[in-house]
Amino acid sequence: xxxxxxxxxxxxxxxLSLIFLLVILNVIVFAGTFYGNITKDYGDSSPRRLLxxxxxxxxxxxxxxxxxxKLRSHNIWAMFLSPDGQCRWAxxxxxxxxxxxxxxDVAVFSKGYLQDYPVFVWDDxxxxxxxxxxKGSYIKITGNYYSRDMFKAIPLYFAGILILDLLLLFxxxxxxxxxVVKDTAPLVSSIKALADGKTTSFSVKGELSEVAESxxxxxxxxxxxxxxxxxxxxxxxxxxxxxxxxxxxxxxRITTNSDAGPAIQDQxxxxxxxxxxxxxxxxDLNLVSKLEYEMQPLQKEQIRLSKLIRSYAAELLNSGIxxxxxxxxxxxxxxxxxxxxxxxxxxxxxxxxxxxxSINQNPQGCKIQLALKNVNGCLTLIVADNxxxxxxxxxxxxxxxxxxMESTDERLDLRHGLGLLLVRQIVETxxxxxxxxxxxxxxxxxxxxxxxxxxxxxxxxxxx
Numbered sequence: 001x002x003x004x005x006x007x008x009x010x011x012x013x014x015x016l017s018l019i020f021l022l023v024i025l026n027v028i029v030f031a032g033t034f035y036g037n038i039t040k041d042y043g044d045s046s047p048r049r050l051l052x053x054x055x056x057x058x059x060x061x062x063x064x065x066x067x068x069x070k071l072r073s074h075n076i077w078a079m080f081l082s083p084d085g086q087c088r089w090a091x092x093x094x095x096x097x098x099x100x101x102x103x104x105d106v107a108v109f110s111k112g113y114l115q116d117y118p119v120f121v122w123d124d125x126x127x128x129x130x131x132x133x134x135k136g137s138y139i140k141i142t143g144n145y146y147s148r149d150m151f152k153a154i155p156l157y158f159a160g161i162l163i164l165d166l167l168l169l170f171x172x173x174x175x176x177x178x179x180v181v182k183d184t185a186p187l188v189s190s191i192k193a194l195a196d197g198k199t200t201s202f203s204v205k206g207e208l209s210e211v212a213e214s215x216x217x218x219x220x221x222x223x224x225x226x227x228x229x230x231x232x233x234x235x236x237x238x239x240x241x242x243x244x245x246x247x248x249x250x251x252x253r254i255t256t257n258s259d260a261g262p263a264i265q266d267q268x269x270x271x272x273x274x275x276x277x278x279x280x281x282x283x284d285l286n287l288v289s290k291l292e293y294e295m296q297p298l299q300k301e302q303i304r305l306s307k308l309i310r311s312y313a314a315e316l317l318n319s320g321i322x323x324x325x326x327x328x329x330x331x332x333x334x335x336x337x338x339x340x341x342x343x344x345x346x347x348x349x350x351x352x353x354x355x356x357x358s359i360n361q362n363p364q365g366c367k368i369q370l371a372l373k374n375v376n377g378c379l380t381l382i383v384a385d386n387x388x389x390x391x392x393x394x395x396x397x398x399x400x401x402x403x404x405m406e407s408t409d410e411r412l413d414l415r416h417g418l419g420l421l422l423v424r425q426i427v428e429t430x431x432x433x434x435x436x437x438x439x440x441x442x443x444x445x446x447x448x449x450x451x452x453x454x455x456x457x458x459x460x461x462x463x464x
Contacts, residue, residue, distance in 0.1 A: 051131060077092040078130065085102055112140050118137060244275060305342075310331075335372045350423045350427065355368055355370075358385040358387060369385070380449045386443040389438040395436065
């Protein structure tokens with residue numbers, strides 16, 4: 001917990017630092033944007049400074065050449081009004097401006113504009129100095145003045161700085177997200193693996209190292225538990241085989257003993273059949289545990305699945321299944337020579353479990369079909385029968401009910417056996433998928449799809 005706190009505190013402090021830097025950046029951008037306007041409006045060339053310099057270099061009788069040239073360099077016109085409103089002298093006075101002004105005229109333009117020219121005045125003992133600036137250069141507000149360029153720049157400034165801030169914040173968020181996902185991805189994957197009962201091991205440096213160490217410890221404990229469970233199941237399975245073999249041996253001797261009566265021989269055959277079921281369950285249990293805990297080494301080889309299906313069907317028929325059951329084979333032409341890399345023994349075991357499931361579910365007999373097709377680019381093995389099938393409710397229960405190793409319910413009828421689970425694990429081990437389909441009184445079908453089809457190259461033509 002402390003590791004996570006330090007980890008996220010680090011990113012929180014980084015975010016606060018970014019905001020602080022953005023504030024400083026905004027101040028710098030503001031200064032860079034409006035420095036010229038501030039210098040112009042309140043610096044050496046400001047209206048107030050020019051008024052002071054002009055009144056110092058002029059009088060009621062005229063203006064010095066230096067002051068005149070400075071005004072012209074700033075595109076400013078000027079005039080000096082006597083106390084009675086007469087224009088004593090002027091510099092570049094625009095056409096149309098009068099040479100005589102009343103007190104009302106002076107009162108109006110001294111606070112604003114003279115025919116749309118922003119004007120600034122200086123009251124002197126000999127009269128009134130008036131400086132006029134180009135139209136549109138200033139916006140005058142009572143008691144102060146502002147450059148029109150500044151007012152034009154303010155909306156652009158705020159829009160630009162807002163967009164820049166948002167882009168920087170988004171970039172910081174995006175980069176932080178990438179960093180957090182990158183740092184926590186191994187943790188999330190390891191936690192998912194532990195949730196699935198799989199072991200994991202990884203190394204993370206920095207603030208999350210303690211969390212990684214805890215996950216690795218939990219994984220090691222889980223690994224030891226899985227190994228102990230698998231070894232226990234393997235040991236029990238091994239210990240059961242010897243007495244079970246003796247039971248099957250004695251049962252077989254009784255069935256062939258002429259001194260035993262027919263009833264005793266029938267009972268011995270029942271013992272024989274049930275013993276075989278127990279033996280199969282033990283083998284399934286042992287194999288399921290090894291596959292579940294990834295302790296079963298796969299012996300993969302390139303095979304033709306069509307050949308494997310035919311070999312199994314021949315072996316099944318030769319084993320002497322009852323006449324009530326028939327086996328049909330349907331191999332699509334485009335899958336006849338398709339090669340597949342798999343563990344032959346495990347795939348055969350999966351087919352056998354599905355066929356035995358059809359036999360067990362249909363004691364009155366049924367037609368069993370083994371098919372191989374190319375469905376949407378996948379090599380699909382189908383085991384189907386035309387027996388009693390399952391109701392939708394039973395099918396849903398079959399998909400949802402856990403097998404007995406995962407169930408916490410004491411009712412055995414709420415847990416299904418190992419056969420279907422073993423098929424599913426074998427399919428998943430080969431990166432395949434399994435789908436069950438059934439219709440009441442019309443049959444039961446299991447489709448196993450393998451994603452990769454390895455088609456052998458066509459034979460090269462020979463020239464004689």
